[in-house]
Amino acid sequence: MQKFIHPHKRQKTSAFMVTSLLVLILALLTISPAAAAVSTWDLSPETPVLGDTLRIKGSASTDEEIEVQVTFEKAAPVAGGEYEYILEGVKIPGGFKNRFTVQAREARNLNVRVKMLIWMTKSSEASGNTATVTQSSVPPGTYQIKMDGDASGGASTVNLKITAVQQIKANSDGDFSYSYNTKAVPPGDFEISVGGVKKKITIQQEKTSVVPTGSILKETESETVEETEKNESETILNPDQISEDGNKTPVSEIESRGSGPDEKGGLPVDIVYILGGMGAAVLILLMYSKRK
DSSP states (O other): OOOOOOHHHHHHHHHHHHHHHHHHHHHHHHSOOHHHHOOEEEEESSSOBTTOEEEEEEEOSTTOEEEEEEEEEEEEEEETTEEEEEEEEEEEOSSSOEEEEEEEETBSEEEEEEESSSEEEEEEEOSSSEEEEEEESOOSEEEEEEEEEEBOTTOSEEEEEEEEEEEEEOOTTSEEEEEEEOTTSOSEEEEEEETTEEEEEEEBOOOOOOOOHHHHHHHHHHHHHHHHHHHHHHHHHOSEEEOTTSOEEEHHHHHHHHHSOOEETTEEHHHHHHHHHHHHHHHHHHHHHHHO
């Protein structure tokens, strides 16, 4: 036996359902996720170099919790069927609202070993040539991280995709900031997502001022040749030279002295010989006269 529903009751039921649906839609529109709360954010420096401190600043909803996500990829070479990649001095900031994920493609398995005081290892077997390890609530500190495992058959490299996630909170004005030193990260391309707003940056290798060795030798040789030529030109072209007493002596006088007889005791050598000969002759005459 079929029950008869009065048309007036049907209208009430339909109106109640429509009203409930509208209230639900309004609630979903009112509650916005953290990703939609971030309106804008800036990164400085815009062209970072390895070792720079990255500074993120932006605005969001008041007291909103915002997710900062950094992703980069590295190719680990395979040797003897195994791969390995190491990060030294990785700093995990304060707070436990963090998470990191490592994905290894073209791998049979993945071991993520973390050391601060002692080694701790988390491992995963691959599914479809991709192994994934995730760890959340990592205590703050400075770590050494090693990722290793067995590569898939025939693979020459294993691609590692590393994602680090940190939660930060906007202040009462909706402003937020976050900074991180890049000393421990490898140079290359990075994707940074702040509240779902993504940007790509490239961290460049630290620049070193290296001067080619050949240019240094050429400059030294050039300076030596120039100095020698300068000294020779001064010797030839300078009409006067400095004597031992500090006075200038004409070159002509120096040349005349050099070509004349040597001096000793203020007298020429020839005069000394003549005087000596005369003295010897006088002595011989005296001796001869005494004998007679």
